[in-house]
Amino acid sequence: GDPNDAFDPIAFLETQMDMKKNPRDVRATAVKSMKNIAANIGPDKVQTDLIPLICTLIPEEEDEILFLLAKELGGFVTVVGGPACGYMLLQCFELMCDTEETVVRDAAAAAFASVTAAMEWNTEAKEKCLSMVKNLSAGDWFTKKVVAAQLYSTPYLSCDDEPYRAELRAEFKKLAEGKDELPMVKRSCATALKSLAVAAAKTDNATAVLRDDIMSTLQIYLKDKDSSVRVNATDALVGLIEGWCAIDTDSAKMCWVFTNAFVLEAINDDSWRVRHALMKGYGTIATSYVKSFGAEADPEHKTQVEKFLVMEGAPIEKAFDDMETEVRVAAVKASTVLGDALGGSVLAKSVVIPCMAMLGEVNVQTGVAAEAPTVRIAVTQGLIDLLAVEEMPSDLLGLTITSSLHTGDEPVLIGVMRALEKGMLNKDRPLDFNVFGPEQPLGPLLEKLIEFQSAEIADDWRIRKISMTLFSIMMAGCKFAEAAWLEPFQDQLGASMRVALGDYIAQVRVGAIECLPRLSAAFGLEWVKSNCLAELRKDIESDPFYQFHLKDAMEKPAVERERGSKEVALHSKWITYFASLRVLISEQIDSETAAEWSDVLCTGVEVTTPNVRFNAMLAMGELAKVADDDLLQSKLKPAITTMANEDVDDDCKYFAKQQLAEINSNQGY
Numbered sequence: 001g002d003p004n005d006a007f008d009p010i011a012f013l014e015t016q017m018d019m020k021k022n023p024r025d026v027r028a029t030a031v032k033s034m035k036n037i038a039a040n041i042g043p044d045k046v047q048t049d050l051i052p053l054i055c056t057l058i059p060e061e062e063d064e065i066l067f068l069l070a071k072e073l074g075g076f077v078t079v080v081g082g083p084a085c086g087y088m089l090l091q092c093f094e095l096m097c098d099t100e101e102t103v104v105r106d107a108a109a110a111a112f113a114s115v116t117a118a119m120e121w122n123t124e125a126k127e128k129c130l131s132m133v134k135n136l137s138a139g140d141w142f143t144k145k146v147v148a149a150q151l152y153s154t155p156y157l158s159c160d161d162e163p164y165r166a167e168l169r170a171e172f173k174k175l176a177e178g179k180d181e182l183p184m185v186k187r188s189c190a191t192a193l194k195s196l197a198v199a200a201a202k203t204d205n206a207t208a209v210l211r212d213d214i215m216s217t218l219q220i221y222l223k224d225k226d227s228s229v230r231v232n233a234t235d236a237l238v239g240l241i242e243g244w245c246a247i248d249t250d251s252a253k254m255c256w257v258f259t260n261a262f263v264l265e266a267i268n269d270d271s272w273r274v275r276h277a278l279m280k281g282y283g284t285i286a287t288s289y290v291k292s293f294g295a296e297a298d299p300e301h302k303t304q305v306e307k308f309l310v311m312e313g314a315p316i317e318k319a320f321d322d323m324e325t326e327v328r329v330a331a332v333k334a335s336t337v338l339g340d341a342l343g344g345s346v347l348a349k350s351v352v353i354p355c356m357a358m359l360g361e362v363n364v365q366t367g368v369a370a371e372a373p374t375v376r377i378a379v380t381q382g383l384i385d386l387l388a389v390e391e392m393p394s395d396l397l398g399l400t401i402t403s404s405l406h407t408g409d410e411p412v413l414i415g416v417m418r419a420l421e422k423g424m425l426n427k428d429r430p431l432d433f434n435v436f437g438p439e440q441p442l443g444p445l446l447e448k449l450i451e452f453q454s455a456e457i458a459d460d461w462r463i464r465k466i467s468m469t470l471f472s473i474m475m476a477g478c479k480f481a482e483a484a485w486l487e488p489f490q491d492q493l494g495a496s497m498r499v500a501l502g503d504y505i506a507q508v509r510v511g512a513i514e515c516l517p518r519l520s521a522a523f524g525l526e527w528v529k530s531n532c533l534a535e536l537r538k539d540i541e542s543d544p545f546y547q548f549h550l551k552d553a554m555e556k557p558a559v560e561r562e563r564g565s566k567e568v569a570l571h572s573k574w575i576t577y578f579a580s581l582r583v584l585i586s587e588q589i590d591s592e593t594a595a596e597w598s599d600v601l602c603t604g605v606e607v608t609t610p611n612v613r614f615n616a617m618l619a620m621g622e623l624a625k626v627a628d629d630d631l632l633q634s635k636l637k638p639a640i641t642t643m644a645n646e647d648v649d650d651d652c653k654y655f656a657k658q659q660l661a662e663i664n665s666n667q668g669y
Contacts, residue, residue: 009037009040009041010041010045010049010053013033013053014053016029017030017053017057019062024065027065028064028065028068031065031068032068032072034050034072035072037050038079039078039079043079043080043081043082043085046076046079046081047085051080051088051089051091051092054092055092055095058092058095058099063103063104066099066101066104066107067101067103067104067107069092069096070093070096070104070107070110071110071111073092073093073115074110074114074115075114076089077089077114077118077119082120083118083119083120084120084122085119086118086119086120086125087119087124087125087128090112090115090128090129090132091128093115093132094132094136096108097109097144097148098143098144099143100143105143105146105147106147106150108147109147109151112154113154116129116154116155117154117157117158121158121159121160121164126159129155130164130167130171132151133148133151133152133155133168136148137172142182142184142185145175145181145185146184146185147188148175149172149175149185149189149191149192150188150191150192150195152168152172152192153192153195153196153198153199154199155168156168156169156196156199156200156203157202157203160203162204162205165203169213172189172192172196172217175189176189176192176193176217176220176221177217177220183226183228186224186226187228187229187232189221190218190221190229190233191232191235191236193217193221193233193236194235194236194238194239194240196214197210197236197240197243197244198239198242198243200214200243201243206244206251207247207251207254210240210243210244211254215240215259218237218240221233221236222234222237222262222265222266227269227270227271228273230266230269230274231271231273231277234269234274234281235280235281237259237262237263237266237278237281238278238281238285240255241259241285242284242287242288244259245289245292246288249291249293249294252288252289252291253292253301255288255292256292256305260289260308263278263285263315264315266278266315267318267319272323272324272326272327275319275324275327276326276327276330278319279319279327279330279334280334282315282316282319282330282331283333283334284337285309286310286334286337286338287340287341289308289309290305290341290342292305293305306342306346306350309338309342310338310346310350310351310352311349311350312351314351316331316334316335316338316352316355317351319331320332320351320352320355320356320358321355325375328375329374329375329378332356332359332378332379332382333378335347335356335382336382336385336389338350339385339386339389339392343391344386344391347389347392348396356379356382356383356400357399357400359371359376359379360375360376360379360380360383360400360403361400373412376404376415376416377412377415377416377418378419379400380401380404380416380420383397383400384401384420384422384424384431385423385426387432388426388430388431388432394435394440394441397441398435398440398441398442399441401420401442401445402441402442402445402448405417405445405449405452410460410462410463413463414460414462417466417467417470418466421469421473424473431477432481433474433477433480433483434483436474436477436478437478437483437485439485445474446471446474446489449467449468449470449474450471450492450496452464452467453467453468453471453496453499461503461505461508462507464508465500465507465511468497468500468511468512468515469511471493471496472496472497472515472519473515473518475489475490475522476519476521476522476523477522479522490523490527490531493519493531494527494531494532497512497515497516497519497531498532498535500512500515501513501532501580502536502539502568502576504566504568506572509576513576513579513580516528516532516580516583517583517584519532520584525589525593528584532580533577533581536573536577536580537577540570540574540577543573571609571611574604574612574615574616578601578604578612578616578619579619581597581600581601581619581622581623582615582618582619582622585597585619585623585626587626589626591631594623594626594627594628597619597623598620598627598631598636599635601619601623602620602636604616604617604620605620605640605643610649610651613647613649613652614649614655617640617652617655617659618659620636620640620659621662623636632663637660637663640656640659640660643656644657644659
């Protein structure tokens with residue numbers, strides 16, 4: 001053909017990006033194709049044609065397209081000519097930072113960070129980057145200054161040139177300490193101080209920079225008249241402390257000397273949001289200050305830091321007594337980190353445990369508590385987590401944890417028990433389940449959980465479900481811990497599971513089914529079969545409606561007996577039983593159990609109720625994965641094949657075909 005008619009990717013892209021001719025979705029597709037086009041036309045064309053085109057499009061384009069464009073350009077370093085040419089993309093970001101829409105500017109700042117982290121810091125790159133941040137920092141409108149503050153930390157960390165870093169610090173200081181800046185600019189600068197401090201902590205001469213440059217600016221913001229600025233500055237203080245203390249032991253000691261007064265000022269701030277920001281980072285502060293102890297801690301310094309963090313008059317004591325619920329909750333959540341940082345023996349002598357006990361206090365006789373529900377739930381979670389702290393005396397925590405279950409407020413009770421469940425299942429903080437023994441401080445939990453599983457006492461099904469779940473977790477944990485006191489409670493556990501599997505509320509039955517694998521792992525499959533499932537199967541087969549649901553069903557009487565409102569229907573019993581088998585089937589089941597369950601499942605896939613057949617088929621599919629070839633070919637596969645070909649219910653037939661296809665695939669057919 002005519003060479004003049006050759007395809008021009010840049011011209012095509014320019015046409016696709018024409019706002020007058022193409023709707024937004026077409027232009028969005030064009031933006032997403034830019035990187036592929038750039039890779040095909042080569043770096044030279046990208047630099048001479050594509051980037052200039054993009055720069056002409058940015059001022060007029062819609063915000064949604066600019067947002068996509070910024071994300072696309074963040075990965076352009078490889079197609080613009082590699083790290084040495086990455087700086088050529090910065091002109092695009094500078095234009096985007098001039099837009100009014102916040103999300104576009106933020107996307108441009110994020111893309112700028114990606115590019116500057118990947119590019120080579122040659123002379124052109126340094127000049128272009130510094131020029132860009134200077135222009136935006138001196139912008140005629142606050143939006144430019146807001147985004148400019150976000151641009152300093154990545155170049156500071158990426159460019160290994162101290163004079164250049166000094167120039168960046170000087171420019172940031174000029175921006176941050178401008179006399180008449182709006183609160184929006186100050187908030188952005190305060191936030192940027194955190195990332196800049198983290199970056200500075202990873203460079204040479206870090207201690208001097210943090211102490212003399214960043215700390216001096218941060219002090220100004222910590223005393224700003226606008227509380228929103230102080231909130232961001234407090235968060236930056238936490239980041240600075242973390243970065244500074246991570247350098248080495250001497251730096252951590254210096255950080256402690258220079259910053260502890262600001263921590264005290266923050267907890268005494270008039271704004272609860274500032275106090276809340278401090279408590280959110282208090283665990284980080286404690287963990288960082290502890291690094292000043294070093295391998296051979298100075299006893300006097302160690303005592304001084306511990307007293308500051310958790311003893312009488314400490315910031316956290318004031319937070320526990322704060323008027324605002326959010327501050328108290330944040331203090332409670334910080335307690336676990338404090339325990340990890342200082343150890344249980346220190347925390348046991350501190351104000352933390354008594355304060356948490358006071359917040360979680362419930363009158364056992366009346367069920368009345370003085371604290372807000374969110375605080376009490378947080379206290380329970382915190383105390384359970386503290387049980388896993390080394391050298392933490394459980395007797396200090398037991399009374400508060402157990403009393404939390406005496407509340408008459410059902411939503412709070414459910415929240416407390418969910419907090420207990422989360423703590424017991426937290427693999428990162430494994431508990432010694434022996435603390436739940438009858439003669440132990442947390443022993444009363446057992447009695448209370450057993451009590452809650454009675455429908456007469458716990459009319460709310462959620463309480464029956466969560467208490468049964470907690471009881472099973474506790475018993476399984478105690479079994480793994482080889483608790484000597486466990487045996488008398490195993491019968492109660494079996495009884496509780498049988499009651500839950502027969503509960504008239506489906507979600508309670510589902511919760512019981514979810515507990516079965518845990519109990520099987522702890523007590524063995526035979527225990528689960530005999531103590532949890534045997535009675536359920538017996539109940540199914542003795543149900544007066546049983547014969548009416550089989551393949552060769554008896555003829556139903558003219559007048560059927562009505563079931564009570566709390567009586568579980570036969571099909572629900574079947575579904576519970578088959579769902580239980582499904583979660584228990586694994587490669588560990590023996591051939592006798594596999595044969596036994598295959599017989600009952602073959603019966604299940606032929607009953608008259610579709611939902612029962614469906615659940616039996618799902619369990620049969622699981623059994624087919626682990627059964628020996630003889631059982632698979634003689635019973636399981638024929639039953640599923642019949643269901644796939646002949647079942648009258650479309651859903652059963654469809655999923656049976658899927659199961660059959662999976663079996664054939666596993667067999668290599």
